[in-house]
Amino acid sequence: MRADLEIIRDWIRPGSRVIDLGCGEGELLEYLVKEKQVQGYGIEINADNITACIEKGVNVIEKDIDQGLCSIRSNSFDTVVMSHALQTMHRPDQIVEEMLRIGKECIVTFPNFAHWRARGYLAIRGRMPVSKFLSYTWYNTPNIHFFTFKDFEELCVERNIYIVDRTVIDHEHKHRWWIRLWPNMLGEIAIYRITR
């Protein structure tokens, strides 16, 4: 399992109600249902991912998250997960609000655009960063909102969102001791646990 998912999975309580927004092939949910007896649902829009979820026996709902989550009742989940998808949403702020409405707690992971490599790429080459990890060019990328850890944390302050936990890792989803020295420069991916 992807290392960020391993971190997320440890943050989820056994037997809780979990919804994974953009659940991909459903590997996190498959684990959580089997090992932690959670009641899990995944939301996905990609056809192949949906088929993969069905094959795994993961509850998957085909839905475009950008169309909103209004049909889901407030506070109906213990944990709402969105991993590597916030930057692909049309209005990340509204999605975060919706996530906090339907769930008691949310776990969000996203790439940090202020990582030194991205900064260097833009500063020196004068072009939008393309890396192994973010391999799209500007015109075809699904990642339509680039933001940094600082940006996200500022949004949390503005909207009275409480950050319960934050873990910062590199592009291999590994903890490195030096990331902690200057996370917004050295960290590539952040995993936030937020609530209100």
Place this chain on the structure above:
Amino acid sequence: MKDFPEDSVGLVTPTSIHFDTPLTLASGRVLPEYDLMIETYGELNADASNAVLICHALSGHHHAAGYHSPEERKPGWWDSAIGPGKVIDTRRFFVVALNNLGGCHGSTGPNTLNPETGKPYGPDFPIVTVPDWVESQARLADHLGIHQWAAVVGGSLGGMQALQWSIDYPERLRHCVIIAAAPKLSTQNIAFNEVARQAISKDPQFYQGHYYEQQVVPKTGLMLARMVGHITYLSEDGMREKFGRELRSGKLSFDFNPQFEIESYLQYQGERFSEAFDANTYLLMTKALDYFDPAADYNNELAEALRQVKCDYFIASFTTDWRFSPERSREIVDALIEAGKKVTYTEIQAAHGHDAFLIPIPRYMEVFGAYMNRIANELETADAR
């Protein structure tokens, strides 16, 4: 003898099963005895765990797959999905299809003889509801020695029966497959049904439903009913793509005969249907649709109605279906999520409107197949244990 396609169940023979335990219907009326016409495909396994029930839609029947004779022009109505190696794989599942009570294809209905009078029931046949059908299907399951279905599967009105099964008999099915259905009819749906009913009952050949004795059929009414229905089965885009504004003779004829391709298509469909279907049954089926509303007994909270269900659900809808649109399927999905039940939902891109559920659209077959495959795999894992 003609060779059937390799993935066909081949030659099939329907069976009629007689039930003599009286059936009390939702209306309070009692059917003292009745027959159900069924077809089965595949083999029931030793512990009777691989049975799949196919529930039919408004104009369907027990002939869901295969051929009744080598000469039969078209196979059963869902042959695209049922057969060896197909989505509902008859090498792995024992498939049961029936003609519902009130139908006109061999099960007891308006066009069969009322044992009390020796005449056809006609309009005296009691109005049957979806829960009544489910009750009769449960008795069919008992008769076949099936305690629990691996899956109950249906599209449109058939999907409603599958949903009702999961509520009425939570222990008797492991999976519920609901395709292009709705948790209840919309006002617009009921309105279209009423136009169909009026077309039939106002036909001078209808004789208040006693047309059998007059040796006539309300052909015009049934044809009109089907034409209206057919419009709601197709999407606007699908219709435009298929027929456009094409003229049969290439130019306007300045009279009231059918000129546009869509006109003659609808007339042809209506006429063919009016020769093969019973008007009283059509009235009955549309009423069953109108009355379907499992949430009604639960304060109109569908999630409450679903609180006791035990099976897993597969729900699918089609983007251009405006009869039972994706939003209607999502109502079921949302209620299931609220009730904390297991559900998979997919929305298939298709231009065919409501009719899409009968068409082997590749993406539809892929997800539906993946789900049925999962059910079959569960069976085989259980067997190996």
